Amino acid sequence: MKKLILFLTLLSFMYANSLPYLYNYQEALQKATLEKKSVMVLVVTTYCPWCKRFKKKTLMNKKIQKEILKDYVVVMLNKETDEMPEDLKSRLVPTTFFLDNKGEEFYSAIGYRTVKQFKIDLTDSLDMRDMEDIDIDEE
Numbered sequence: 001m002k003k004l005i006l007f008l009t010l011l012s013f014m015y016a017n018s019l020p021y022l023y024n025y026q027e028a029l030q031k032a033t034l035e036k037k038s039v040m041v042l043v044v045t046t047y048c049p050w051c052k053r054f055k056k057k058t059l060m061n062k063k064i065q066k067e068i069l070k071d072y073v074v075v076m077l078n079k080e081t082d083e084m085p086e087d088l089k090s091r092l093v094p095t096t097f098f099l100d101n102k103g104e105e106f107y108s109a110i111g112y113r114t115v116k117q118f119k120i121d122l123t124d125s126l127d128m129r130d131m132e133d134i135d136i137d138e139e
Contacts, residue, residue, distance in 0.1 A: 019065055021076040025085060025103075028075035032101035038129055040072040041097040043090050045080050050112040051094040061115045067122050072098070098125040106132055 022028045025041070032039045042059075044051035058064060068074060077084050079093060087105065088097055098107040107125035109118070 017060055017062075017065075019059055019068065019074050021074050023076060023082065025075055025077065025083070025088075028073050029099075029101055029103055032073040035073060037071055037073050037101070038106075038125075039097075039099040039101060039103070040068060040074050041088060041099060042074065042076045043079050043084070043088060043093055043095045043097070044076060045093050046078060048093045054094045054112045058113055058115050058118050064115055064118055064122070067119070071122075071126060096121070098129070100129065100132065104132075 021042075022031065028039050028041070031037075042055075044055075059068075077088070079089065085103065090097075090110070092110050094110075094112065096109045096113070097105055099105050107121070107128045109121045109125075113121060
């Protein structure tokens, strides 16, 4: 019995550090609108080893989580089982899409990303999001 309690306690600590993923795209857009945030969509498959590694190694990093949660509502979609908008159907996984709260993509990153690479992606995504607000006249 003591071993079971210890196991369950350890298991709860492992999952307590996870990002608060939503699993419904429309719900994520609504939440982003309410919270005045953008949306980060992580597209994965069930048996993708790189997806699992990305979630375990990169997205469990405390600094990365803090950066994500400051600006994004996070939704995880399994391309094998979840209903997805047509423009988010990526051929490669993992793929991370960064969207405004209306579902318009402003940045994406394909494949496994290290903590350092993903930190750059987060910075670049915010720069691209902010560029959307700038009216640039082309001559």
